[in-house]
Amino acid sequence: MYLVIEEPHCPWCKSESVVEIDMKSSQRTTVDGHLRRWNAAPKLLRCQNCGLWIKHPRPTAAELQEYYSNVDFSKWENPGLYPNERKLLSILQKLPKDSEILDIGCSTGRLLSRLTNSFECFGVEPNALSATTASANGISIVSQEDLTAPEFHERFAAVLLIDVFEHLLDPRSVIESAISCLRQDGLLAICTGDTGTQKFRQEKARFWYVVNEEHVIFFNRQFANHIATEFPLTISEWSNISHYDSNSISRSLLMYKRWLYRTLQHKSTFLRLAASLFPGARKARRWAHCPPNNLSADHVISVFRKQAQSR
Structure with a gap:
């Protein structure tokens, strides 16, 4: 069963001023088939208020929770780092020694495990097997609910959401929690697909990043600017990059x-x-779908810096 909202609204700003931006929707499902097929091809919408792109309809929270609890995360693992992770690693290594870093959706700790000798590394991970592996890699695992505790208020020098934003049914709660945990002058890094890139805008609902069923919202510069005006943040870096290595x-x-x-x-x-x-x-002739167009610079590393709030 899928969440069908009779009157679609933006999951960030709750505005009902959303417009359909692509009439030709894809009916592809995820390769592993853990999520059920769409009852009808979803539409791709854009919020006219904040700029967020939204898939409609979307899986329910219960379906996504079951999916992430049981999915084999090894299909996303890489013996090395993806290009966006390497770029982010170079940014994090400039932080003062012994800084505390939080990775929301840390998976097995592939990125943070390279930083544990110099930094205190924490992670949020809903998949129990991946969380166990991350813990063995030196990551202190906490829950999303733990982040509301006073001990985590303005604690971290950097909070990361790497290939996580596009999965969020309730992005506001996660982003607000991340900002609350971030100390003044700390970095919030969001790595995800960017709807402003050429291939994304050309293919829209048929783009490889959109046809993954677990991807439900999509980032862009207009939305990043909206966040930066709503919270005490400035955008300190905006780098488009490919998700995968290629030549x-x-x-x-x-x-x-x-x-x-x-x-x-x-x-x-x-x-x-x-x-x-x-x-x-x-x-x-035997391919069920056209090979995904996934080797372009269709991702972005968006780094926000938290500003001191005026009293």
């Missing part, structure tokens, strides 16, 4: 695969026959 060969191969898949589906019999003669055509 000219891998990008060219991806372009070829996408062209081959689309041409084999073309309404022209001549083009379909011609494409069938190209290398890989037999395999491409």
